[in-house]
Amino acid sequence: METKIIEHSKAAEIFIKDEKRTDWHNETLWFVREKRDKAAFQIADWELLRETASQIKNNVLSNMHQYLIDFETNAKNNGIIVHWAANADEHNKIVHSIMEKHGVTQMVKSKSMLTEECHLNEYLTEKGIDVIDSDLGERIVQLRKEAPSHIVLPAIHLKKADVSETFHKFLGTEKGNNDPKYLTEAARQHLRDTFLSRKIALTGVNFAIAETGEFVVCTNEGNADMGVHLADVHIACMGFEKIIPQRKHLAVFLRLLARSATGQPITTYSSHFKKPGDGKEIHLVIVDNGRSTQLGREDFRSSLKCIRCGACMNTCPVYRRSGGHSYHNAVAGPIGSILAPNLDMSKNADLPFASTLCGSCTNVCPVKIDIHVQLYKWRQKLVKEGYTPKSKTLMMKGMSAVLSNPMIFNLAGKMGRFVLDKMPGLVSNSFNPWYKQREMPAPPEESFREWYQKNSTASKDKNHEQ
Amino acid sequence: MKIGLFVPCYVDQFYPKVAIATYELLQKLGCDVSFPMKQTCCGQPMANSGYEHLSKDCDANFIANFAEFDYVVSPSGSCTLHVKDHLHDEKNEQLALQIRKRVYELTEFITDILKIEKIEGNFPHRVGLHQSCHGQRMLHLSQMSELNAPFFSKPEQLLSGIKGLELVSLSKKDECCGFGGTFCVTEEAISAKMGQDRVKDHENQHVEYITGYDMSCLMHLEGTLKRQKSPIKIIHIAEILNGMKN
Ligand code: SF4
Numbered sequence: 001m002e003t004k005i006i007e008h009s010k011a012a013e014i015f016i017k018d019e020k021r022t023d024w025h026n027e028t029l030w031f032v033r034e035k036r037d038k039a040a041f042q043i044a045d046w047e048l049l050r051e052t053a054s055q056i057k058n059n060v061l062s063n064m065h066q067y068l069i070d071f072e073t074n075a076k077n078n079g080i081i082v083h084w085a086a087n088a089d090e091h092n093k094i095v096h097s098i099m100e101k102h103g104v105t106q107m108v109k110s111k112s113m114l115t116e117e118c119h120l121n122e123y124l125t126e127k128g129i130d131v132i133d134s135d136l137g138e139r140i141v142q143l144r145k146e147a148p149s150h151i152v153l154p155a156i157h158l159k160k161a162d163v164s165e166t167f168h169k170f171l172g173t174e175k176g177n178n179d180p181k182y183l184t185e186a187a188r189q190h191l192r193d194t195f196l197s198r199k200i201a202l203t204g205v206n207f208a209i210a211e212t213g214e215f216v217v218c219t220n221e222g223n224a225d226m227g228v229h230l231a232d233v234h235i236a237c238m239g240f241e242k243i244i245p246q247r248k249h250l251a252v253f254l255r256l257l258a259r260s261a262t263g264q265p266i267t268t269y270s271s272h273f274k275k276p277g278d279g280k281e282i283h284l285v286i287v288d289n290g291r292s293t294q295l296g297r298e299d300f301r302s303s304l305k306c307i308r309c310g311a312c313m314n315t316c317p318v319y320r321r322s323g324g325h326s327y328h329n330a331v332a333g334p335i336g337s338i339l340a341p342n343l344d345m346s347k348n349a350d351l352p353f354a355s356t357l358c359g360s361c362t363n364v365c366p367v368k369i370d371i372h373v374q375l376y377k378w379r380q381k382l383v384k385e386g387y388t389p390k391s392k393t394l395m396m397k398g399m400s401a402v403l404s405n406p407m408i409f410n411l412a413g414k415m416g417r418f419v420l421d422k423m424p425g426l427v428s429n430s431f432n433p434w435y436k437q438r439e440m441p442a443p444p445e446e447s448f449r450e451w452y453q454k455n456s457t458a459s460k461d462k463n464h465e466q
Numbered sequence: 467m468k469i470g471l472f473v474p475c476y477v478d479q480f481y482p483k484v485a486i487a488t489y490e491l492l493q494k495l496g497c498d499v500s501f502p503m504k505q506t507c508c509g510q511p512m513a514n515s516g517y518e519h520l521s522k523d524c525d526a527n528f529i530a531n532f533a534e535f536d537y538v539v540s541p542s543g544s545c546t547l548h549v550k551d552h553l554h555d556e557k558n559e560q561l562a563l564q565i566r567k568r569v570y571e572l573t574e575f576i577t578d579i580l581k582i583e584k585i586e587g588n589f590p591h592r593v594g595l596h597q598s599c600h601g602q603r604m605l606h607l608s609q610m611s612e613l614n615a616p617f618f619s620k621p622e623q624l625l626s627g628i629k630g631l632e633l634v635s636l637s638k639k640d641e642c643c644g645f646g647g648t649f650c651v652t653e654e655a656i657s658a659k660m661g662q663d664r665v666k667d668h669e670n671q672h673v674e675y676i677t678g679y680d681m682s683c684l685m686h687l688e689g690t691l692k693r694q695k696s697p698i699k700i701i702h703i704a705e706i707l708n709g710m711k712n
């Protein structure tokens with residue numbers, strides 16, 4: 001599904017054309033942000049909790065090597081089969097080889113952003129494997145052949161009527177019946193067969209505990225458990241940054257995750273996996289796919305602290321008005337914009353610029369990633385490495401020449417005000433993006449410095465002396 | 467105590483009345499304030515666009531103009547922040563770091579350095595306060611809605627002495643206005659939409675004025691209001707505090 005990338009600003013412009021839908025999208029996500037506020041503010045020590053989580057993750061990043069070795073050893077001792085994948089392709093091959101080994105051509109999969117990042121569905125489909133996503137939101141977008149638009153709420157860009165339409169088309173539900181209960185029930189029935197018939201279930205991983213070799217998967221629908229318990233083989237896929245040192249640290253992260261994500265005190269299901277049941281197998285695929293490169297980038301390392309709660313998206317005024325697909329990356333929004341350039345700078349050079357640097361993301365983030373600072377730093381890096389258009393560089397050079405030289409600045413300012421006053425058509429036209437929807441400021445007769453020269457106390461004193 | 471008045475380039479050129487109000491206000495508060503004539507721009511427009519390396523000349527010019535002052539005060543949160551975070555001097559980094567510490571946004575300078583709690587005045591209007599992001603979240607001029615932390619607001623505190631001023635409460639109390647420097651043209655659609663949404667929030671509260679401590683955001687909101695032919699007016703907080711007659 002390699003589609004041509006539309007730049008964020010263009011995609012956003014298209015999204016915004018439907019203003020009603022944009023407003024609805026904006027308010028729906030803002031509602032989630034407000035739920036998060038309510039849940040978070042009920043905990044007196046919320047900020048301390050964030051700081052603690054941040055420190056634990058900092059420790060993990062500094063000792064990643066050792067924690068991964070510990071985790072592997074302990075997981076193996078528990079009877080889990082551990083695989084290492086250097087990149088997306090290796091990850092996909094490993095998953096496929098497990099399926100081949102068991103001679104199975106069908107898989108049920110619960111939510112995993114990592115498999116989105118690796119494009120596992122496309123890979124397996126090409127190999128003739130039938131993959132069914134069991135998370136309701138993911139199933140909806142899967143039926144529509146779309147990517148999730150949000151890491152926690154994959155179908156948040158769709159209204160009830162869109163879902164009804166999709167289910168009518170693919171599951172044969174009544175046309176025009178938008179009742180959420182009816183639609184959920186239809187999905188449940190449809191998925192029940194899937195759960196009963198699949199021999200292999202794939203899940204993501206929210207937390208992998210180095211000390212014990214266990215891992216935890218958080219869902220609200222119970223679909224991960226349902227899939228895993230009915231299947232013979234459980235494949236769990238994780239980016240290596242999912243490590244936490246000890247089991248007790250779950251107490252910190254589980255309290256933060258759901259509150260930050262949806263405003264719930266905890267996800268409905270926090271499923272702990274330690275060892276395979278009798279006659280069953282658990283495979284764990286630990287994936288790098290650019291993470292060690294990111295770990296080596298001092299300025300961007302801490303992006304690996306992310307626990308994928310989605311709070312930075314819900315709060316982001318740009319994300320809320322442009323939708324997840326405008327970020328053309330598995331992970332959208334502010335966090336996606338600092339992760340994506342690490343994977344491919346040229347494809348994702350637009351993303352760090354899709355922000356006003358308002359800093360709201362940084363301050364909702366439960367693990368205190370300085371997202372807006374990293375957006376700023378990615379901009380510097382992308383420019384230095386030549387990923388911005390030449391025209392922009394020229395313009396910036398021109399601007400810098402004018403703005404740094406007092407004489408030229410004064411002259412340019414005078415000319416600018418003169419033009420705005422006498423020939424407003426020169427700037428107030430459709431070639432000026434500002435003017436499309438906003439008026440230019442009215443030019444004053446004189447600049448402040450001109451006023452100051454005449455009126456400041458210092459100049460008045462001087463005039464008196466003369 | 468010598469104070470250098472740092473006037474953002476676009477304020478100098480387009481909103482001189484804001485700089486005048488700042489200058490007069492500081493004088494009324496007993497400050498020895500002057501405006502170094504050769505100042506230009508802090509370099510933020512280049513830096514936020516990824517061209518921080520092109521702002522070296524701006525940095526050098528800033529230092530040449532402001533090194534002699536005890537404090538540098540500016541009626542703009544985001545320009546203040548830029549200098550605080552990014553001012554460099556290749557030959558004398560120590561000097562740049564010292565100057566960074568002396569730069570203050572106007573309202574925080576009044577509350578934190580001059581230790582003035584409120585300013586008396588008269589402004590009998592319904593007013594919406596726009597919380598500009600850089601001033602709020604990075605300079606901590608007021609508490610942000612994201613944190614579970616006690617409320618405070620330096621600008622609101624100063625405005626509390628202004629008679630007749632009725633401050634409204636907004637539904638999204640600290641959402642970005644969408645200006646964002648070059649973002650306002652490179653992401654025109656979102657930027658304009660954010661401006662329109664912000665204006666609507668104020669309109670719903672029937673404000674007569676929108677005020678704030680950052681003229682760049684106010685310029686964005688003003689451009690939006692004017693296009694909509696709205697009667698709502700923009701006024702910088704310095705103008706209110708300076709006792710604007712109208
Ligand atoms: S960056 Fe922070 S707020 Fe955003 S998804 Fe990750 S943990 Fe959540």
